[in-house]
Amino acid sequence: MAAVDGGEVDHLAGERATAHFDVDAMKVAWAGSRHAVEVNDRMARLVASDPVFRKDTRTMLSRKELFKDTLKKAAHAWKRIVELRLTEEEANLLRLYVDQPGYVDLHWGMFVPAIKGQGTEEQQKKWVPMAYKFQIIGCYAQTELGHGSNVQGLETTATFDPNTDEFVVHSPTLTSSKWWPGGLGKASTHAVVYARLITQGKDYGIHGFIVQLRSLDDHSPLPGITLGDIGGKFGSGAYNSMDNGVLRFDHVRIPRDQMLMRLSQVTREGKYVHSDVPKQLLYGTMVYVRQTIVADASKALSRAVCIAVRYSAIRKQFGSQAGGPETQVLNYKTQQSRLFPLLASAYAYRFVGEWLKWLYTDVMQKLEAKDYSTLPEAHACTAGLKSVTTSATADAIEECRKLCGGHGYLNSSGLPELFAVYVPACTYEGDNVVLLLQVARFLMKTVSQLASGKQPVGTTAYMGNIQYLMQCKSAVNTAGDWLNPAAIKEVFEARALRMAVNCAQNISKAPSQEEGFSELSPDLLESAVAHVQLIIVTKFFEKLQQDIIGHGVKEQLQNLCNIYALFLLHKHLGDFLSTGCITPKQGALANEQLGRLYAQVRPNAVALVDAFDYTDHYLSSVLGRYDGDVYPALYAEAWKDPLNETVIPDGYQEHLRPLLKQQLKFSRL
Numbered sequence: 001m002a003a004v005d006g007g008e009v010d011h012l013a014g015e016r017a018t019a020h021f022d023v024d025a026m027k028v029a030w031a032g033s034r035h036a037v038e039v040n041d042r043m044a045r046l047v048a049s050d051p052v053f054r055k056d057t058r059t060m061l062s063r064k065e066l067f068k069d070t071l072k073k074a075a076h077a078w079k080r081i082v083e084l085r086l087t088e089e090e091a092n093l094l095r096l097y098v099d100q101p102g103y104v105d106l107h108w109g110m111f112v113p114a115i116k117g118q119g120t121e122e123q124q125k126k127w128v129p130m131a132y133k134f135q136i137i138g139c140y141a142q143t144e145l146g147h148g149s150n151v152q153g154l155e156t157t158a159t160f161d162p163n164t165d166e167f168v169v170h171s172p173t174l175t176s177s178k179w180w181p182g183g184l185g186k187a188s189t190h191a192v193v194y195a196r197l198i199t200q201g202k203d204y205g206i207h208g209f210i211v212q213l214r215s216l217d218d219h220s221p222l223p224g225i226t227l228g229d230i231g232g233k234f235g236s237g238a239y240n241s242m243d244n245g246v247l248r249f250d251h252v253r254i255p256r257d258q259m260l261m262r263l264s265q266v267t268r269e270g271k272y273v274h275s276d277v278p279k280q281l282l283y284g285t286m287v288y289v290r291q292t293i294v295a296d297a298s299k300a301l302s303r304a305v306c307i308a309v310r311y312s313a314i315r316k317q318f319g320s321q322a323g324g325p326e327t328q329v330l331n332y333k334t335q336q337s338r339l340f341p342l343l344a345s346a347y348a349y350r351f352v353g354e355w356l357k358w359l360y361t362d363v364m365q366k367l368e369a370k371d372y373s374t375l376p377e378a379h380a381c382t383a384g385l386k387s388v389t390t391s392a393t394a395d396a397i398e399e400c401r402k403l404c405g406g407h408g409y410l411n412s413s414g415l416p417e418l419f420a421v422y423v424p425a426c427t428y429e430g431d432n433v434v435l436l437l438q439v440a441r442f443l444m445k446t447v448s449q450l451a452s453g454k455q456p457v458g459t460t461a462y463m464g465n466i467q468y469l470m471q472c473k474s475a476v477n478t479a480g481d482w483l484n485p486a487a488i489k490e491v492f493e494a495r496a497l498r499m500a501v502n503c504a505q506n507i508s509k510a511p512s513q514e515e516g517f518s519e520l521s522p523d524l525l526e527s528a529v530a531h532v533q534l535i536i537v538t539k540f541f542e543k544l545q546q547d548i549i550g551h552g553v554k555e556q557l558q559n560l561c562n563i564y565a566l567f568l569l570h571k572h573l574g575d576f577l578s579t580g581c582i583t584p585k586q587g588a589l590a591n592e593q594l595g596r597l598y599a600q601v602r603p604n605a606v607a608l609v610d611a612f613d614y615t616d617h618y619l620s621s622v623l624g625r626y627d628g629d630v631y632p633a634l635y636a637e638a639w640k641d642p643l644n645e646t647v648i649p650d651g652y653q654e655h656l657r658p659l660l661k662q663q664l665k666f667s668r669l
């Protein structure tokens, strides 16, 4: 089904006619199943056809108007969810297509998962139904003004008082003010607050507590609680719809049973008891969200790429001979070499996100069975993939803006807002550098265990092949040899392992492990990136082994997979050469093959972005319209700007007229 929201003429019809594959089948490959295509399509259209969910004037609203609009949309979304008795899957998609960050993201995305993951059965029975019915609104209050990345450094205290069977929650310093939690500033009634647990005079470190913040009668802050929004953020519209907040506690008392007690407990007498589970399970909500952020990266990236590909097919510049038509900018090789790797990355992230969701579910099942062995790998994979995919996506959205020339800079292109709303993903849920250093730590541990003969498993299993990978040389002889998945995998594995081993060797020369790790941290980051890129490439190849149906679909995905891998090889050529995995000649052959692959993608480019199945409402871009009727839309959009409400601007009488009519003259003139 086409995703036109009402266009009459299809200016991209010629582009669509050149596709060599079945677009509907590609939609299934992208979405994961025919059911997923159907439900996505239905929810996207439901949102697009509802006037309350309009967002075309969002960037022109003041902060207060925007926030109120967000409250209205969230309430209306909930009303529709209840009226239509939507399933959880449908409701999540409806919220996604409403496409306006707001308190509900944190309520469903972190508050509920934190209680489910860290609360006892009894606590879940009490709190989850209230949250599910929106009788309470919750947020995730971890970060403080002075401490974000370093969770162990948080300062808020929760001191047990055995006399009253309560915890006293307190912010002892300015820097201990909770700062950033989304939904906290204005909307939430409750929060899961992370604080240092102190009982019987001893500090037991960070634990989670459910704290009521606002009255359920009139929404005013409860005694001892100071609350507010932390202020305007980057860009117009964008993440300013979210009330990221500040919170201070002045000796606020909560019942003992509001400590989340699944992992550890405080008894009535104040005795601290830690269950026989890894302490890191406290970080479980972050692992869960990092996994969803990887899936979201492919959404944001595919949106930007869809806009840039469609517009590049419409936009013409130069090349006209004797008055003939100009050239579509999509035909320029430079445009292709900038854009097609991003198209390939969108597909790569979609499939690795699918795999990560599987890994997460698998780890959760193992945890239920008290098998904690895969926890470190789950942490490394979620941290690493969150980091690599969000950094690349943020850069890619900005690249798409440039690929759309001047018009990409207009809010009506949709790209400035998409960039502004997306770029904090590099910071929230763990700064990307901090998370990559966690991956590096995991890699160094794995390398150090190789000597003792311990066989690495999962995504580090390749390291077990150390004898071969440390000395192998790529056998690629022609550009076409780079189409062999084994040839690509071998050099990616060798590069990742050699970089990790180099780091480990250099660390071992330092006076201490800690000093070595710190000194080598820039190299460790690159080593972590190499490992994560290997995972993404491998999972794309594994996807191609699955049953992929539809005329030409597998061939297109194969091309995209090769583009993704060879583009990375070209971009990180220094790594591959300096570790001796390939020769300069082989690097040049990879680039030659890349050019051939771009030529194969060119006739399919528009159809490949159509397969994302985005409505014009979701894209909210005049440049990315399904019908390609860009110029009338751009022209019409300009007149909607508040500045054009009057012909003579406000301020003319006070500031322009006196200037133009001034009597004062420079004496020199």
Ligand SMILES: CC/C=C\C/C=C\C/C=C\C/C=C\C/C=C\C/C=C\CCCCC(=O)SCCNC(=O)CCNC(=O)[C@H](O)C(C)(C)COP(=O)(O)OP(=O)(O)OC[C@H]1O[C@@H](n2cnc3c(N)ncnc32)[C@H](O)[C@@H]1OP(=O)(O)O
Residues within 6 Å of the ligand: 099, 100, 101, 105, 106, 109, 140, 142, 143, 148, 149, 150, 151, 152, 182, 238, 280, 281, 283, 284, 286, 287, 292, 293, 296, 297, 299, 300, 375, 376, 379, 414, 417, 418, 421, 422, 425, 427, 428, 429, 430, 431, 434, 438, 441
């Ligand atoms: C136009 C458009 C308009 C609208 C468009 C709308 C949408 C656009 C599209 C997309 C939007 C994108 C996404 C939206 C989706 C969701 C996002 C919504 C909102 C954002 C929410 C953000 C919420 C937050 O940010 S919450 C706060 C997050 N904070 C952090 O992440 C802090 C990071 N720090 C840490 O995690 C830890 O401090 C640390 C890991 C860095 C260090 O831990 P620690 O201090 O304990 O020290 P170590 O010694 O390093 O570790 C000890 C051992 O523990 C192991 N470890 C650490 N962490 C874990 C873990 N999580 N699990 C398991 N194990 C762990 C570590 O490896 C060590 O092990 P070892 O064996 O001892 O080595």
Ligand SMILES: Cc1cc2nc3c(=O)[nH]c(=O)nc-3n(C[C@H](O)[C@H](O)[C@H](O)COP(=O)(O)OP(=O)(O)OC[C@H]3O[C@@H](n4cnc5c(N)ncnc54)[C@H](O)[C@@H]3O)c2cc1C
Residues within 6 Å of the ligand: 106, 140, 141, 142, 143, 146, 147, 148, 149, 150, 179, 180, 181, 182, 239, 244, 424, 427, 428, 429, 430, 431, 432, 433, 434, 437
């Ligand atoms: C839009 C947005 C929404 C958010 N929502 C929430 C929320 O709902 N709940 C919540 O609790 N928090 C939230 N946060 C906070 C967020 O999780 C933190 O900002 C994030 O974890 C980064 O921590 P930080 O701000 O302390 O950065 P810092 O750690 O201060 O980072 C500053 C710089 O120092 C570097 N750095 C830090 N440590 C190291 C190190 N060990 N080695 C090398 N370099 C280092 C970083 O790479 C970075 O360049 C949100 C943040 C944003 C931007």
